Amino acid sequence: MHVPDGLIAPPVYFAAAGLAVPFWIVAVRQVARTLDEETIPRMAILTALAFVLSSVMIPLPGGTSAHFSGVGMLAIVFGLWPAFLAFSGVLLLQVLLLGMGGITTLPITALSLGLVGGSVAVLLHRAFRARNAILSVALPVALGVVCAAAVMALVLGFQPAFGSDANGQPLYFPFGIAVTLPVMVLPHLAIGAAEGMLSVVALRFLHRNSAAALLDE
């Protein structure tokens, strides 16, 4: 879902930036208050994993591709605001280093994947915390991915409404919601399920190798 520059109308990306900036400020304050010497290295490891996961494109039938995000995993372990901030940093590095996505579209991607995806994962994890790993980790992560994809599909699908040029060509992203919703949501059902299971494996590894677990040995 790394949308390049030029596909989103300026009113939309300006509004997204206006919405994202206060959330980033809240996230920075929350992170400064809550992170400590034990959680900073763990967060760096999971942020690095999210960076690698979201940089690898998985080919899908039909000539398109998708990728994992790692946001759900970050949100479940560290909470929504650290995950949102860390994933925003991942998106910025991907724009600057890999040319994945655009600067104007970064707030939109951060809000959809980082905030919406992270919120869904955190809320569902809290609701199912006492259950098994599938319900408390895999399902929240998977649904977070699907909800993020749905939000991006809606944002992209509304772009044709922002006008056409003199030749009748859409000024921005040319596909409507009837196309973007199924094209984006359906593959992300599978991507979300796979990322959910991957998150279970990663978090179990992290828990087994945490300082507390090592001290217990």
Added chain:
Amino acid sequence: MSHRVEQAAVVLVSLDSGPEQPLTDAPYRVFGPEPGPAYSVGRTDTRGQLTFQPDQAGTWRVIVSSADGHGASLTVEVDESLQVPGGSSNGPARWPMVLAGLGYITGLAGLALLWKRRSLGARP
């Protein structure tokens, strides 16, 4: 309608989302150096390629989008002879840049640890 078929020099842009994954049938728009509507529109072919024949020198812009939101927004520098000298691609190989990104994340974590230790040490 009359027509003419001839060989011509064009700018060729190739797009893919990975090895053996050309970006096929994706809508594209080509904009010339001057502001205005799209100079050329179409869809990428089965090899993930599009072509256009520039009519003036300057910075041309190509925007390609697939239905899932992926795509590319790139610039093409056309010289006075309406050529694209040397061609271009989007930067160094991916994996060295991924390693660079991991380096930045590690470095930022180190700075965060340093800041945390100083802020803890500064408290009475």
